[in-house]
Structure formats: C-alpha cells, structure tokens
Amino acid sequence: MSEEFKIDIVNPEKSFLSKEDIIEAVVPAYEGEMGILKDHIPIISFLKPGIIKIKSKSGEDSYYVEDGIIEFKDNNLTVLTSSIFNLKNMERNKIQELLKIAEEETNNTEISDQAKYLTEQKINVLRSIN
C-alpha cells in the first residue's frame, strides 16, 4: 500500500506546486505545528507565518509562508497562500527585506493584538532562517 497523498500549493497568481508523492507534510497551523499523513481526517485550518516542510519520495523541501489556509480532504492537501517562498532558493536580501517590513509593522501601534502576535511570529521565523 502506498502511503502517499497529493499536495497542491496555489497562490493568487499561479499554481505554485503540485505533487503526488507526499509522505508527510508539516504545516504551521494556527494552533501549533501540525503534521499530516495519509488518511488524516478532513480539516480546514489557518496558517501562521512559518515553515512548511514537505517530505516526499523524491526528497524533502521547505517553504516559508506568511499566511494562508489549508484544506485536507480525500487525501488532497490544498494550501492557499498569498506569499510563499522556497527556502532553497530564497535569497538573503529577500529575507532581510521581509524582516524589515515586519519589524516596521510591529512598531505600528494601531494594529490589533492578534496582528501583532502574527507579526512577531513572522519575525521569529525569519530570524531563524536568516
């Protein structure tokens, strides 16, 4: 029996990634990291800024996401996100640029606590991969 499922990552501009041989995916869900294996129950969840790790037969990949939503159903994992980067070819300056934007955002006093929390998350993640 194969233990694989399908993943689709789409962003508004295009389909970012589509693979059929996923063994395990770890996503930064809203209430903590969540690992997904085949035959997981149907779930819809938000993503917070973090790293998506995808383990497939052909290797392991990591992606940085800022936001998004995932849906898992019938062994199809759909990730909708507006900003996603492959860590492998993500450049240093890009990380620094995002970090700078995020840092400016935290200094903005008008944002809500929730937004602030998410931005702080973002900074932590960005610092860790920098």
Place this chain on the structure above:
Amino acid sequence: MASLDDLKKRITSVKSTQKITKAMKMVAAAKLKRAQDSAEKGRPYSQKMNNIILNLSNGISDKSNAPKLLSGTGNERIHLCVVMTSDRGLCGGFNANIIKKAKSYFLKLKEEGKELKIITVGSKGNDQLKRVYGDKIIENISFKDSKNANYFDAEKVGKTIIERFQKEEFDICTIFYNQFKNVITQIPQAQQIIPLNTENNDENKSEESYEFEPDEDEILSNLLPKNISTQIFKAMLENSASEQGARMSAMDNATRNAGEMVDKLTIEYNRSRQAAITKELIEIISGAESL
C-alpha cells in the same frame, strides 16, 4: 476633386496610421497571451477559495450569527457598484460594454428606489460615468503604474470595500467586469460579492464534516475578506485578458479598414493622374492639329 498632391498626402497618412494599428495589434497579441496565461493560472486559487468557503458556510448551523459579509446587513437599501474598466482606450467596445451593463443596472436600482454608490476602477470607466453619475462616484482607483494585474492591487481595492462595509456605508456590493471567453467575445459580468452568494453551487456540496482549527466562525470571518480580494483579483485578471483581446480585434479591424482605404485612395490617385495625362495629350494633339 482633390488634387494629386492632396491624394498623395492622404495615402501616406492612412498608411502610417495602418502601421500604428498593426503595431498595436501585435503588442496586444503578445500581451494577450501573457494575460490569458495568468488568468488561467489564477483560476484554481479563486475556485479553491470558493470551495472552502462553501464547505464552511454549509457547516454553519446558525445563519443568524454568521459574519455580515456572508449573511448581509439585513437591508438592501444602499448598493455599491464597483465598475472595473481599463486605463487605456483604443480597445473597441471593451469599456463601453461594461458601462452599458452597469448603466442598465443603475437604472434598475433607480426604479426600485435604491440608493446607489459607485467606485470606479480604471480611469476610462470614471471618464464615462462621471458625466451622468458624477455625484454618485465615491472613489476612483486607478492602477496606471502597475504593468500587470497583481494581487497587491486587488487587495487594496478589497480593503477599501471592506472598510466601507464596516462603516455601514452600503448593504450590497456588486462588481462589474468583462469575462474573457475568447479573443472576439468578452461577456460583461455583474457579480455580487457582498453578501456572498452561496446558493447556486449545490452539486459540489460535500457531506463530509471537517475539523476546524480554530473554529468555523473565526475561520470564516478571516477568510471572507480574503475572498473578496480574491474575487476582485480574478475580475482584474479576466478584465486584463479581455482588454487585450478586445484591443487586438479592434486593431485588426482598424488595420483592415486602413488597407481598404489605401486601396480606394490609390485607385482614385491613379485615375486622376491618368486623367491629367490624357488631358495634356489632348491639348498637345489639338495644338498640333491646329498648325
């Protein structure tokens, strides 16, 4: 009749116009391919987003507690119409079609006694609407500077709309755009985005129940604003593909018409040239005969 010189000048001017329209057609064709591509690539996102929302809204048992973006304000008094047009002209009936569609909708609203507010996206729509509905236009958004339709712009429009909705400036929001069918056909569309229409998609209703993290309400209230930006982005992509398609066929027509005109003028030019020669010959011959 125009003199030979005049005809010659006209032929050259029509020819150079033809060159311009031909070049514009070529540019539009190249851009069309790209726009069409991104319109097609953008479809999965909005579709999947829609599916998730449908699944979510089906799961909500208590409709009265649902977010207002889904259930509406309970009123239907004030309508906001977002008319999306291009920033450039010379694209055939592209803008006129949207405006026509929008205007007939405005009239219907007026008959029903509803209040109307308009946001125009793209300067061409603003130009055409401000003559009649100038007092109704509350905002004009234009993306002259961005080369292609991008999500960032769509998000800006979405945020403006949501902000106004939260201030209770309107009850129902409809967007107008052209849907791209093929190069010669673009269908003007009116799509209601607030409150969201969740009824007519029964076939992909799933029986499965999802687990939600966090709970449904929170996901929904976060997702709905995003969906609005997504729908607007979709409309922008469709619009830009339609614009290029319309421009391409308009310019194709213009090139052909210019070609016909050049032919006609050339015949006229040759005729009058010949007439002049004949006239001169007759003069010479009759002069010689009289000697």
